[in-house]
Amino acid sequence: MGQPDMSQILAQAQAMQARLQAAQQEILESVVEGQAGNGLVTATIDGTGRLTALSIKPEVVDPSDVETLQDLVLGAFGDAHDKLAKLAEEKMGPLSQGLDGLGGLF
Numbered sequence: 001m002g003q004p005d006m007s008q009i010l011a012q013a014q015a016m017q018a019r020l021q022a023a024q025q026e027i028l029e030s031v032v033e034g035q036a037g038n039g040l041v042t043a044t045i046d047g048t049g050r051l052t053a054l055s056i057k058p059e060v061v062d063p064s065d066v067e068t069l070q071d072l073v074l075g076a077f078g079d080a081h082d083k084l085a086k087l088a089e090e091k092m093g094p095l096s097q098g099l100d101g102l103g104g105l106f
Contacts (some may be wrong), residue, residue, distance in 0.1 A: 030084070044080065045077070054076075
């Protein structure tokens with residue numbers, strides 16, 4: 001079995017890098033929404049994980065039960081974060097698996 005063509009390997013690596021950068025940019029530009037309490041609390045985060053919006057339905061606001069509201073806010077943020085992680089895996093997973101096909105360099 002002969003040596004792989006280095007120019008072909010480099011071209012494949014450059015193409016893979018371009019796809020990887022495009023996927024990373026798409027993730028950074030994404031906005032995901034998480035919910036808790038059947039939509040009573042909604043948290044919106046951007047692709048960096050920064051909280052950009054928080055919506056709390058009035059019926060969940062009970063001054064005598066602040067702990068439940070806190071739990072719902074944390075749950076909505078956690079749900080949004082999980083969705084962002086899943087999006088990143090969907091975008092990046094196939095690309096990272098493709099690195100194995102570059103002549104064993106990675």
